[in-house]
Amino acid sequence: xxxxxxxxxxxxxxxxxxxxxxxxxxxxxxxxxxxxxxxxxxxxxxxxxxxxxxxxxxxxxxxxxxxxxxxxxxxxxxxxxxxxxxxxxxxxxxxxxxxxxxxxxxxxxxxxxxxxxxxxxxxxxxxxxxxxxxxxxxxxxxxxxxxxxxxxxxxxxxxxxxxxxxxxxxxxxxxxxxxxxxxxxxxxxxxxxxxxxxxxxxxx
Numbered sequence: 001x002x003x004x005x006x007x008x009x010x011x012x013x014x015x016x017x018x019x020x021x022x023x024x025x026x027x028x029x030x031x032x033x034x035x036x037x038x039x040x041x042x043x044x045x046x047x048x049x050x051x052x053x054x055x056x057x058x059x060x061x062x063x064x065x066x067x068x069x070x071x072x073x074x075x076x077x078x079x080x081x082x083x084x085x086x087x088x089x090x091x092x093x094x095x096x097x098x099x100x101x102x103x104x105x106x107x108x109x110x111x112x113x114x115x116x117x118x119x120x121x122x123x124x125x126x127x128x129x130x131x132x133x134x135x136x137x138x139x140x141x142x143x144x145x146x147x148x149x150x151x152x153x154x155x156x157x158x159x160x161x162x163x164x165x166x167x168x169x170x171x172x173x174x175x176x177x178x179x180x181x182x183x184x185x186x187x188x189x190x191x192x193x194x195x196x197x198x199x200x201x202x203x204x
Contacts, residue, residue: 035142040134043134050126053191086110090153092133094151
């Protein structure tokens with residue numbers, strides 16, 4: 001899974017900025033964002049375009065996957081959505097110190113429960129996973145962000161901050177793939193609608 005080159009550095013800069021607040025400056029400290037607020041803002045920033053992209057794909061296209069030898073074995077659009085929701089449930093549950101919902105596992109392909117097949121049910125699963133994310137990130141503080149968590153899914157992801165930054169980057173990564181799927185079906189991603197051209201023609 002690829003990570004966004006911009007997301008994780010920005011979070012660590014925010015952490016350093018928050019940690020440097022002088023406790024004697026009560027008024028200034030009170031106006032600075034908490035680590036939880038910074039992380040929650042990052043979650044909202046990916047949740048909105050991700051959910052809107054999942055809603056934009058027609059139900060009869062949820063099983064779409066690119067064809068050709070270079071796309072052999074890639075996830076369908078439905079599996080992209082389910083995979084991110086499953087990762088959300090798994091990682092945010094660890095941050096909260098609780099078991100993930102029944103049928104959710106980070107093992108293997110991590111594509112979520114097999115019985116989730118309709119667009120409506122998949123969207124419900126996705127939105128619930130982001131709701132859990134907001135709950136989880138609200139519990140992260142400067143005091144517990146770097147404290148080891150029990151049973152990390154990967155050895156290097158053994159703190160709440162590591163889990164949070166990874167799962168945010170993970171959703172961003174798969175959002176980019178979903179955007180390609182939408183455009184291959186003639187659908188402009190909602191987050192891109194109304195935006196100026198990213199590659200405008202040269203001026204004369």
